[in-house]
Amino acid sequence: MPVSSDDAVVVIGAGMAGLAAAIRLASAGYRVVVCEAHAEGGGKMRRVEVGGQDFDAGPTVLAMKWVFEALFAAAGRQLDDELTLFPSSVIARHYWRGGACLDLHADQTESMRAIADFAGRREADGYRRFAADSRRVYEVLKGSFIDASRPNPVSLSRRIGRPGDLFAIKPFATLWSALGGYFADIRLRQLFARYATYCGSSPYLSPATLMLVAHVEQEGVWMIKGGIRALAARLEKLAVSLGVEFRYGDAVTEIAVDPSRRAVSAILTRSGRQIPARQVIYNGDVAALPRLLGLASGNQKGEGQRSLSAVVSCRLAEPQGVPLAHHTVFFSDDYQGEFDAIFSRGQPPADPTVYLCAQDRDAAGYLAHGGNGPERIYALMNMPANGDRHRLDESEVSTCLKSMDMRLAMNGLTLSNHPEPPNITTPDRFAGLYPGTGGALYGVASHGWMASFARPGSQGPVPGLYLAGGSVHPGPGLPMAAISGRLAAERLMADRPLTRRSRPAAITGGMSTEQATADVSPSP
Structure with missing residues (x-):
């Protein structure tokens, strides 16, 4: 049924999908409140600090630029006016044992x-x-x-x-x-x-x-001036300019359902706050949704269907040996053994493939600061998503880091030690950051021909609840999550369209909200 613009839509989670949904809804005249458990938005577009320097500690690649162009355009903005993007001439550099190298080019x-x-x-x-x-x-x-x-x-x-x-x-x-x-x-x-x-x-x-x-x-693979975090910050700023309200540091603990209507009625937060809401977009892993609805706890899909987790190391180091690009992959000798260890035995691979993001380098590998001093090096190895039942102890973390360094060395690279300790994120830490996942970073694994249909769509399990994020259709990754946010917003708009709305000034060429109103019809 039609709703007033005074009836706020609550978005749970300020990750990419939550930001995209909030921007799409606010651009259409809906009042939006975003509730985020952490102290800042961005979700997996997180940052960490080592030695006084910020690292992108989540996604490092931006592709499908058209998705973000459409998101900004929905709010009457141009992506290239809001962010500085550079196309990558070298998509990635790849090394094998002995330093054999192949660049994949744009x-x-x-x-x-x-x-x-x-x-x-x-x-x-x-x-x-x-x-x-x-x-x-x-x-x-x-x-x-x-x-x-x-x-x-x-x-x-x-x-x-x-x-x-x-x-x-x-x-x-x-x-x-x-x-x-x-x-x-x-x-x-x-x-x-x-x-x-x-x-x-x-x-x-x-x-x-x-x-x-x-x-x-x-x-096209794109680099952003200021890193991926700059994208999260700009999207949040855009949302605020459209009237979106952000509430940080107060996790949602329950999505309340009115038993008489059998539909969403409110959300409850850790601080005890209750926010009435007839429409909620949940931007979190669907594995945590049963707990929020009071139905169950844990990952109902089971650990066997969880996607990969990771050990991520962010450190300052001086590389020696083979030259790095911005994105560089060091392949293991036994690729199948790596995935057998993770998915069949639930163990860290003894010989992992290692992905490095040299965050001070351009796509071709040239240093932005001229080559003086240590660089920001992000390193990742794949891991099983069992962080909710197994916490890596110090010796296990050390073994993983040593195995990564050994693989780098066998493929021709050494990273000098730096006195500043690295920032390490393990599957159990990811499990704490993203409840219900066990540390899985991509929802369920895409295994088998039916995998594409295993992810839920934007319609939630109860009326008034909508789903967005990397664990739902169309899948993980920044552009896919942004699409999921848009799909959830448009499904909500189709279910409960506004009869009249105030058009934001950003879309009306400077007209005030009192001067411009228009009918809203569901998007195709």
Whole structure:
């Protein structure tokens, strides 16, 4: 039924999806209150400090720029006016044992040349075919799945339409097996199989549709002046300018349901505050939702379906040996063993693949500060998401850090020790930051052909409750989370449209809210 603009929508969580939902709703004239458990917004776009220097300690890659352009445009702004973005000429640098190196470039021709030099013309031709097929998978799924409300297998088939397109997305093959049709060189299969980890999964168990990530990166990987945290800060500032109210440091402990209406009625916070709310957007992991609704506790999906966690080290160091790019990957010798350890045995891999983000370097690896002094180095190894039942002790953390350094050294890099202690985040720490997850950073793992349909859509389990974030459709990652926030906001707007609203000045070219009103109709 229609609601007044005085009836606030409550958004739980100021992560990417919560910020996107709040901006979309406020742009349409809804009054929005965002409740965030932590002292600042951003969610997984978190920051830590080491030696007086700020680190991006969460996502380090921005892709699918069009998603953020649309988000700013909804509020009458231009992304490029709000943030300074630089396209990455080198998507990532990759090293194997002994220092064998391959750069993947934004320019596909350059990547083909690099692959030919690295592994031969036959492998370069395999890359050409892989790039074409990944593009087709992306084009088939962009409108029918990624940027659309959650489908089921039947509705997705109907949206796709042509049988040839349905076959082209390779729904029943694993990513690893599909890559064997393009590359004989195991190193190239490792490189492109790594895209499964972007959604916290094993390439040996996840569907080949994830090859679309290759085309997402080919369309553009961007660096932001000020880092990913600058994006979170700018989105929060935009939301405030639209009238969104943020309440920090007071975690939501319950989503109350009116038994007579069987619908959301309020939220309760740790401090004892009760906020009436007939419409709530929950931007948290769905694993924690039963507890908030008073139904159950823990992860109902079970640990076996959790996505990857990680050990993340942020430290000041001086690299020696092979040159770094902004994004650099150091591959293990036993890729399958790495994922078997994590997903089959629930153990840290003895020989992990290590991802480094050299945060003071541009895409090609040039230092912003001229090369004097230590650099900000972010290092990540994949881990099982069992942080709610196992806390890594000091010796276990030390073993993980040593295994990371050993892999770096075998691939040609050493990092000098710095007197300032690093900031280390482990699965148990992630479990504390993101309740209900056990430290899983991507919701459930995308394993099996039905994985794409396992994530819930924006409609919550009770009327008035809507879901957003990396654990719901369309999946994890900054652009996907932003899409989920938009989908949740638009589902809410369709269910409870405003009859009349005040249009924000940012959209009306400076008219006051009293001067401009308009009807709101649900977005398509």
